[in-house]
Amino acid sequence: MENKETNETYFGQETEFDGVLEFSDSLVIAGKFHGTIKATGDLEIEKTAVCSVDDMSIKSLIVSGKVNGNIHASDRIEFCSGSVVSGDLDTPRLRIADDVEYEGQVTMLEENTEKDLFAQASVEFKNALVTKIAQAR
Numbered sequence: 001m002e003n004k005e006t007n008e009t010y011f012g013q014e015t016e017f018d019g020v021l022e023f024s025d026s027l028v029i030a031g032k033f034h035g036t037i038k039a040t041g042d043l044e045i046e047k048t049a050v051c052s053v054d055d056m057s058i059k060s061l062i063v064s065g066k067v068n069g070n071i072h073a074s075d076r077i078e079f080c081s082g083s084v085v086s087g088d089l090d091t092p093r094l095r096i097a098d099d100v101e102y103e104g105q106v107t108m109l110e111e112n113t114e115k116d117l118f119a120q121a122s123v124e125f126k127n128a129l130v131t132k133i134a135q136a137r
Contacts, residue, residue: 013048029065040074047082070104 007025011017015031023039030046037043037056045051045063053069061073064080069087071077076093079085084101092109096102 045083053087 009023009025009027011027011029011031011033013030015029017031017033017035019035021027021033021035021037021039024041026042026044027039028044028046029049029051031049033049033051033053036054037058039058041058042060043056043058043062045061045065045067047064049065051065051067051069053067053071055070055072056067057072057074059073060075060077061071062078062080063083063085066084067087068085071087071089071091073089073091075091076095077089077091078095079097079100079102081097081099083097086103088105088107090107090109094106094108
């Protein structure tokens with residue numbers, strides 16, 4: 001098994017950044033950010049973070065803090081409990097925990113990989129469950 005090292009950059013709680021961020025590895029924001037994010041890497045917005053983006057394009061996103069702005073993720077987006085997000089989303093996979101405040105529109109993108117629970121349409125998933133329950137009886 002190949003062990004691929006990735007770099008992780010951390011913007012602490014006292015960090016305030018205004019501008020354009022471009023990165024290919026991992027970034028964690030715990031402070032304040034305003035601007036544009038163009039990345040092929042992963043981004044984590046911690047509970048203490050407040051981010052206002054004109055546009056965000058990343059591979060994957062985990063939000064525990066506050067984000068305002070439109071987000072495009074090529075892999076997935078996850079909103080953790082207590083997060084506050086306002087903006088439109090484009091992503092193939094989305095997970096929203098309990099106790100999340102979200103306002104915006106969601107566009108689920110096609111994914112070229114094998115279907116999983118997050119990629120299936122809700123009707124397909126419901127029909128599969130109904131069939132499985134009927135077979136169990």
